[in-house]
Amino acid sequence: MDSGTAFDRFVRSMAVDFEKWHDGTGYDLAALAEAGPGERARIESLLLARGVRDWRDVEALAALNSPGARQALVKALQHGNAEIQAAVLRCAPDVASREERIAALVSALGSAEVFGGLTQALLEVEEFHPPEIVDALFRGVLERDGAVAGEFAAMLLYLHGHADSAYDLAQRPFLLRFQEEERVSLFVELCGRVGVDAGRYLGGE
Template sequence: MNSHIPKTPSGQPNKLPQTGQPSSATPLERFKKSMVLDFDKWHDGIGYDLDAIRSASPTEREAIEQMLISHSPRDWRDIEALAELNTERARQAIKEAISDPNPDVRVAVTRYAPDLVTDRERTRSIVDGLQNAELFGGLSQVLDDVAEYHPQEVKEALITGLLNRKGDVAVLFAAMLFYIFGKADEPFDMAQRPFFLCFNTEDRAEREAVFRELCEKLGINAEKYLRDL
């Protein structure tokens, strides 16, 4: 499990849902059941039953494919399941989802099917998530992606976010920057947590002071960003 952020509903790795179905339930029945979300599934980030897809017959897979393609509104679970199906229609649906109005869906595309989008689309999706996603609204998935993929535009979004995002988000951005710049071995280095927590302030002077300190540690030109405020 990634340690850089407490897991959120849209940031959890997929867990096998407890379907409560009798052993005689077909894979299609199991999958339908898993698409019904309750509070626990939402809170714990439990995705659809991917094992049901793997054990489904060709006819059942077609039915599952149609359910996923027609499901609206989508969330990250639909993209994960479509990627598991990996059919021509499923891949096309995933490609189209990169323009979905829900940032959770766009981030899921770059996470579960990065080969289906261009680097430019992936970068744009991540930057948008860094600018707008909330702690319990997709930010965990965005940061999971950032840990593996961080071109300059992504680094810039993290740096500006230190000044523009809320304090609890800025804490996570600071930790990620330390990881990206080689000053930490993991996306949230607990040994340096006291420093990261200094970003959890809405006092402008305090935020700018700790920003300057971070920039000095990482070799970033702080004035470049402060003069644009």
């Protein structure tokens, strides 16, 4: 069993080596939960001084849920990269207005990479997909690289009731075509499957 105070254990957990990075191990939230008021204040000061660098910081600040921590999360949502924004939406969704949530997800769908916040954003999209988000998915099918376009197409099939999940293996043969075939014709085929007018997105093409 780990020795030392809850503060000591939490601080040690902030040293992220390759194994922790690879396995997606966060900070010691159990130690944070055990910390007394004085230790929690010290942990908060440490996190605020460090700044929000990745999802682990977001997770810990959300667990603290103090006024200072929440203010830091709001700033992270407004100014962080796609990975950090997605982490805020996952760990502390109540700090974001509906408009901020939409803006962060649309931004992630437009530019985030698979290991840089896109996967987390798509998990949010499964549960939250107003028209602005759906439009961003359609645009991404046209504009993003083949693998990402395929993921967006999978999500659109699911959201429109044409797949059992966003990861429906029955759709895989169609989705793999996005990595090889001409995009516009595939986009038109996708729109036909989900009952959407492709012309809304193709413009003069």
